Amino acid sequence: MTMLNYAKKEIICKIVYYGPGLSGKTTNLKFIYGKMDTQYKGKMIAIATETERTLFFDFLPLDFGKIKGFTTKFQLYTVPGQAIYTNSRKLILKGADGIVFVADSQIDRMDDNKSSLKDMALNLREQGLDIRNIPLVMQWNKRDLPNIVPVEKLEETLNFRKVPTFEGVAHKGIGVMSALKTVIKMVLNKLGG
Amino acid sequence: MFKGSKVLQPEDLNQMNNIIEKLKTQSKCLVVLIVDDSGHLITNTESDPSIDPILLGTLTAGNFGATNELAKLIGEAEFTLVLHEGNKENIHMLAIGDCGILVVIFANTTPIGLIRMYSQKSVTALLPYLEKMQVEKKASKKDLPSDEDLENLFNW
Amino acid sequence: MKLSQIGNKIDPINEILENFLDDAGVTCAILCDMGGEILTTKGDITTLDFTNIAAMAAGSYATTKGIANLLGQSEFSLLFHQGTKNNILISSVENFAIFIILFDANTILGVVKQKSQEMKETLKIIFEEIVKGKGIVIKKAKVFEERDLDKVKPSKKKPKPAKKDEAEKEEAEEKDGSSKKFDFDSLMIDDLDDIF
Ligand SMILES: Nc1nc2c(ncn2[C@@H]2O[C@H](COP(=O)(O)OP(=O)(O)OP(=O)(O)O)[C@@H](O)[C@H]2O)c(=O)[nH]1
Ligand SMILES: [Mg+2]
Numbered sequence: 001m002t003m004l005n006y007a008k009k010e011i012i013c014k015i016v017y018y019g020p021g022l023s024g025k026t027t028n029l030k031f032i033y034g035k036m037d038t039q040y041k042g043k044m045i046a047i048a049t050e051t052e053r054t055l056f057f058d059f060l061p062l063d064f065g066k067i068k069g070f071t072t073k074f075q076l077y078t079v080p081g082q083a084i085y086t087n088s089r090k091l092i093l094k095g096a097d098g099i100v101f102v103a104d105s106q107i108d109r110m111d112d113n114k115s116s117l118k119d120m121a122l123n124l125r126e127q128g129l130d131i132r133n134i135p136l137v138m139q140w141n142k143r144d145l146p147n148i149v150p151v152e153k154l155e156e157t158l159n160f161r162k163v164p165t166f167e168g169v170a171h172k173g174i175g176v177m178s179a180l181k182t183v184i185k186m187v188l189n190k191l192g193g
Numbered sequence: 194m195f196k197g198s199k200v201l202q203p204e205d206l207n208q209m210n211n212i213i214e215k216l217k218t219q220s221k222c223l224v225v226l227i228v229d230d231s232g233h234l235i236t237n238t239e240s241d242p243s244i245d246p247i248l249l250g251t252l253t254a255g256n257f258g259a260t261n262e263l264a265k266l267i268g269e270a271e272f273t274l275v276l277h278e279g280n281k282e283n284i285h286m287l288a289i290g291d292c293g294i295l296v297v298i299f300a301n302t303t304p305i306g307l308i309r310m311y312s313q314k315s316v317t318a319l320l321p322y323l324e325k326m327q328v329e330k331k332a333s334k335k336d337l338p339s340d341e342d343l344e345n346l347f348n349w
Numbered sequence: 350m351k352l353s354q355i356g357n358k359i360d361p362i363n364e365i366l367e368n369f370l371d372d373a374g375v376t377c378a379i380l381c382d383m384g385g386e387i388l389t390t391k392g393d394i395t396t397l398d399f400t401n402i403a404a405m406a407a408g409s410y411a412t413t414k415g416i417a418n419l420l421g422q423s424e425f426s427l428l429f430h431q432g433t434k435n436n437i438l439i440s441s442v443e444n445f446a447i448f449i450i451l452f453d454a455n456t457i458l459g460v461v462k463q464k465s466q467e468m469k470e471t472l473k474i475i476f477e478e479i480v481k482g483k484g485i486v487i488k489k490a491k492v493f494e495e496r497d498l499d500k501v502k503p504s505k506k507k508p509k510p511a512k513k514d515e516a517e518k519e520e521a522e523e524k525d526g527s528s529k530k531f532d533f534d535s536l537m538i539d540d541l542d543d544i545f
Contacts, residue, residue: 014233045252088259091258259408
């Protein structure tokens with residue numbers, strides 16, 4: 001949940017990257033970390049296994065500096081996609097202000113995308129959040145691979161709310177910054193609304 | 194304006210700072226942090242500048258969350274004592290109602306009894322301020338989607 | 350250490366755990382890899398959701414390791430949580446595995462601590478044998494990996510995009526505002542004007 005700190009003149013929001021295992025959530029955060037100017041980013045933490053799978057979460061704090069006297073900060077998290085970490089996913093979603101759902105475009109990952117989306121709906125509900133109105137964008141990742149589902153099909157199957165979507169090739173940064181920027185705008189608009 | 198956000202007023206932050214500074218002096222601990230339930234750092238006592246309090250806040254919040262889940266998994270409502278023993282420093286964590294966490298880092302040589310007693314007192318003193326920040330209650334159950342709503346939503 | 354790497358060494362490991370249960374008088378012990386995947390369990394776990402317990406214990410262990418890093422100490426060797434009836438103790442065998450011990454109020458913490466220290470030493474020897482015998486390289490489970498991020502940093506020289514549409518996409522990205530200097534100020538001021 002957004003924290004508005006009048007003492008430090010600071011706004012802090014939380015954005016969570018959600019999606020099935022290996023869909024590219026951590027890759028998104030790493031790219032953002034690499035892309036951002038030093039003045040805008042803090043240290044990134046990745047709590048990962050020896051095989052680089054996320055074990056608990058990744059964390060990247062962004063600080064956009066003072067705007068109209070208020071320091072605006074966004075803290076980015078990823079959840080671990082693997083099945084055994086269901087409790088961890090629930091924990092990380094707590095107090096989320098906005099979500100980037102990273103889907104894997106590969107044909108044989110469609111079922112995983114669906115169950116991850118459903119899992120997210122249930123976990124959000126458990127945290128008192130509603131998948132029908134939380135700021136949300138979707139990224140169709142891995143568009144560079146051969147056996148992928150057409151975008152129309154992904155839209156039809158997964159984009160139940162007609163939220164903004166982005167075709168992604170996360171390790172090249174395609175669709176990464178635009179997805180982040182859009183979800184940030186949505187969060188700020190909701191706060192202002 | 195700022196729908197659904199938590200609001201922290203300067204005077205409340207001052208009060209909370211006073212409470213944790215006092216805790217630090219009385220219990221002779223090294224660092225105290227207050228982290229909210231979303232993992233955002235609310236405030237911390239002055240400490241070694243090489244320690245990044247935001248990272249420390251995030252890691253302790255994650256750790257506390259995991260610990261609480263563990264408690265539930267073994268059939269405890271919560272752990273009455275959470276203690277991490279290191280080779281130089283120990284960490285003690287306490288829930289502040291369901292609004293946040295108090296994190297106390299102390300040297301191995303400091304008696305745990307002292308830390309526990311003063312931490313507990315501080316939690317009681319801090320609770321009203323954290324509750325006050327929680328301006329908007331979580332969505333009530335009836336506003337959240339039912340199982341049926343979700344089924345209809347995805348329509349698979 | 351993955352289960353697949355342990356092979357027939359699982360028998361001596363099980364024996365060590367069994368002896369430990371007897372000596373320390375604890376309810377059960379779970380051994381899992383650093384990621385929380387179960388290696389073996391001993392004792393009464395019928396009523397326990399031990400898969401989730403191990404996954405959460407691994408998360409808890411990894412975050413304390415991160416905290417230790419931050420504070421400049423090697424690690425928190427022992428995590429102890431006390432409940433009203435059940436207690437839990439989490440520790441690791443170097444970077445090989447994590448063990449989780451559950452016990453109730455009738456068991457003496459000091460004894461559990463001491464016996465688990467002994468168990469740790471014996472398990473360590475076995476794990477080291479496995480590594481030596483099979484030439485397995487154990488990588489540390491990572492918490493801070495900023496240096497690895499260099500790998501994904503966009504290179505100074507832009508590689509030639511393979512396909513035309515990819516080039517267009519990248520161009521679109523740049524117009525989008527993600528060029529070298531990502532100008533969030535101009536992006537946000539418009540939005541923030543409305544807010545403030
Ligand atoms: N071809 C291709 N590979 C990608 C893309 N995005 C990520 N990857 C690769 O996919 C693998 C998994 O990416 P991660 O970012 O670690 O996936 P994750 O979603 O964080 O996975 P978990 O942590 O297990 O939930 C890595 O090897 C990435 O380099 C993409 O757009 N195209
Ligand atoms: Mg990941």
